[in-house]
Amino acid sequence: MLEVEDLVVRYGQATALDGVGLRVERGEMVALVGPNGAGKTTLLNTISGLIPPAAGRYRLEGRLAQVPEGRQLFAGMTVEDNLRLGAWRVRDRDCRRIYDLFPQLGPLRRRLAGTLSGGEQQMVAVGRALMAQPDLLAVDELSLGLAPLVVDALAEHLVRLNRETGMAILLVEQNARLALELCPRAYVLEAGRIAASGSSEELSRTAAVRAAYLGGAADEAAATGIGS
Amino acid sequence: MTLFLQYAVSGIATGCTFALVATGFVVIYRVSRVVNFAQGVFAVVAGMAVSSFLSRGLPHGPAEVLAVALAALAGLVVGVIAIGRRGTPPLASLIITLGLGIGSYAVIILIWGDQPVSFTGLAGLARMGGISVQYQFLLVVAVTAVTFGLLSLFFDHTYLGKALTACSSNPYAARLVGIDVRRMGLLAFTLGGALGGLAGVLITPLQPVSFDSDVGIAINGFAAAIFGGLLRPGTALVGALVLGVAEALVAGYYRASFESGVALVVMLGLMVWQAGRRSPAAEEGA
Numbered sequence: 001m002l003e004v005e006d007l008v009v010r011y012g013q014a015t016a017l018d019g020v021g022l023r024v025e026r027g028e029m030v031a032l033v034g035p036n037g038a039g040k041t042t043l044l045n046t047i048s049g050l051i052p053p054a055a056g057r058y059r060l061e062g063r064l065a066q067v068p069e070g071r072q073l074f075a076g077m078t079v080e081d082n083l084r085l086g087a088w089r090v091r092d093r094d095c096r097r098i099y100d101l102f103p104q105l106g107p108l109r110r111r112l113a114g115t116l117s118g119g120e121q122q123m124v125a126v127g128r129a130l131m132a133q134p135d136l137l138a139v140d141e142l143s144l145g146l147a148p149l150v151v152d153a154l155a156e157h158l159v160r161l162n163r164e165t166g167m168a169i170l171l172v173e174q175n176a177r178l179a180l181e182l183c184p185r186a187y188v189l190e191a192g193r194i195a196a197s198g199s200s201e202e203l204s205r206t207a208a209v210r211a212a213y214l215g216g217a218a219d220e221a222a223a224t225g226i227g228s
Numbered sequence: 229m230t231l232f233l234q235y236a237v238s239g240i241a242t243g244c245t246f247a248l249v250a251t252g253f254v255v256i257y258r259v260s261r262v263v264n265f266a267q268g269v270f271a272v273v274a275g276m277a278v279s280s281f282l283s284r285g286l287p288h289g290p291a292e293v294l295a296v297a298l299a300a301l302a303g304l305v306v307g308v309i310a311i312g313r314r315g316t317p318p319l320a321s322l323i324i325t326l327g328l329g330i331g332s333y334a335v336i337i338l339i340w341g342d343q344p345v346s347f348t349g350l351a352g353l354a355r356m357g358g359i360s361v362q363y364q365f366l367l368v369v370a371v372t373a374v375t376f377g378l379l380s381l382f383f384d385h386t387y388l389g390k391a392l393t394a395c396s397s398n399p400y401a402a403r404l405v406g407i408d409v410r411r412m413g414l415l416a417f418t419l420g421g422a423l424g425g426l427a428g429v430l431i432t433p434l435q436p437v438s439f440d441s442d443v444g445i446a447i448n449g450f451a452a453a454i455f456g457g458l459l460r461p462g463t464a465l466v467g468a469l470v471l472g473v474a475e476a477l478v479a480g481y482y483r484a485s486f487e488s489g490v491a492l493v494v495m496l497g498l499m500v501w502q503a504g505r506r507s508p509a510a511e512e513g514a
């Protein structure tokens with residue numbers, strides 16, 4: 001589905017990704033966690049075709065759509081226009097399936113996207129990405145600035161979509177606990193490199209990951225050199 | 229009173245042509261964030277082209293349409309040069325359009341010479357409420373009204389129009405959904421060229437154009453465009469009409485040579501006012 005190999009991405013002189021490798025299989029849910037500035041957003045923008053890599057390659061089967069960090073809606077346009085523009089690359093611009101998925105959005109379809117609450121905006125952002133009928137959905141910081149209950153509801157939707165339609169999901173999260181809970185497999189990205197990867201269960205038992213992302217003891221992290 | 233109305237009506241007509249030029253500025257700026265200083269050139273090119281076409285025996289109608297198409301093509305060419313390379317900073321593009329505007333003098337003089345050019349538009353006068361109005365004025369107003377109607381239909385009710393608005397609203401998100409923002413910018417330049425051309429076709433029968441008329445045309449259009457912060461075509465239309473009437477009154481009652489000074493004064497005043505009103509943060513979000 002998605003295969004990233006030795007990917008190097010630079011912003012001018014600064015190296016944001018330094019030899020990153022990562023795989024997402026068909027129908028899989030994979031988490032990508034890591035501290036601020038690790039390069040998570042850079043990775044998603046590269047596989048979305050927005051940034052040309054300096055070296056390495058990625059291979060993508062099918063269509064990818066991204067729910068960007070901070071939602072990035074067309075603020076002055078209506079909810080319906082936002083959703084319809086998500087279908088730019090496909091023929092079908094019918095928003096009904098999004099309103100079926102998120103019934104709260106139906107009555108808001110004529111509202112300007114910028115006037116919605118954070119949770120509603122995130123639904124529009126997810127809906128807009130789904131309009132492209134992606135085979136792989138990349139979600140950047142699903143939980144950013146949202147109340148836990150709203151995050152849980154959105155996460156539930158994603159899991160259900162993954163089960164019912166077989167759409168693969170690559171979930172980038174600051175909230176590592178949530179991401180490791182939702183996705184069976186995960187990668188830890190630190191300073192532009194994959195620092196650890198494996199099943200989420202194993203990773204969340206690793207002392208270093210616990211210390212850095214799940215609120216474990218700090219001295220354990222120092223001992224293994226991960227998380228700084 | 230009659231004199232006042234006479235001036236006002238002619239001011240509305242020229243205001244309409246300012247509005248078309250202003251909308252060209254706005255359409256291009258919204259999508260590409262480039263202030264296109266070559267905007268006045270499109271009007272000159274179209275005005276001169278019509279007169280050439282007419283003198284070669286092409287009838288009215290086709291001559292004007294062809295001239296507007298030529299201006300649209302000129303818009304596309306300016307766009308390709310100014311924003312064709314991915315990642316060109318808007319300020320660099322702006323300088324490029326400025327250079328193209330000046331460079332165009334050479335091409336225009338080569339093709340049409342350095343003398344003012346004109347042609348007769350709609351001849352005749354209509355009697356309206358005690359004053360006589362040139363048919364050409366009515367034509368200008370009608371064409372402008374129809375153009376604005378079509379533009380609002382295009383931007384508010386078509387998928388392509390909304391994609392253009394999306395590029396203006398959030399270029400990053402537009403790229404994410406797969407819109408080619410650069411191509412949309414080129415489309416905007418083409419549209420801007422056509423709008424400038426339309427203004428030229430309408431104004432040339434009222435006041436002859438020469439190779440350097442673009443400066444006056446662009447200043448008036450730009451002054452109107454910044455009424456709406458370079459982003460809102462509706463406000464630019466109002467600004468253009470106010471400007472057109474003000475200039476006609478100044479020229480009529482005072483001195484014709486002060487006419488173009490009005491635009492400069494209005495423009496400076498607006499810029500100072502807007503700079504004071506808008507915080508840098510608000511500018512960012514616009």
Ligand SMILES: Nc1ncnc2c1ncn2[C@@H]1O[C@H](COP(=O)(O)OP(=O)(O)OP(=O)(O)O)[C@@H](O)[C@H]1O
Nearest residue numbers: 011014016034035036037038039040041042043069
């Ligand atoms: N447009 C840019 N120009 C220059 N440097 C950039 C740009 N975008 C990101 N960077 C740098 O690249 C590095 C990786 O940034 P990136 O946004 O990918 O991190 P992230 O893992 O998504 O962080 P966060 O969790 O805060 O969202 C950072 O050091 C950042 O400062």
Ligand SMILES: [Mg+2]
Nearest residue numbers: 040041042069
């Ligand atoms: Mg990020």
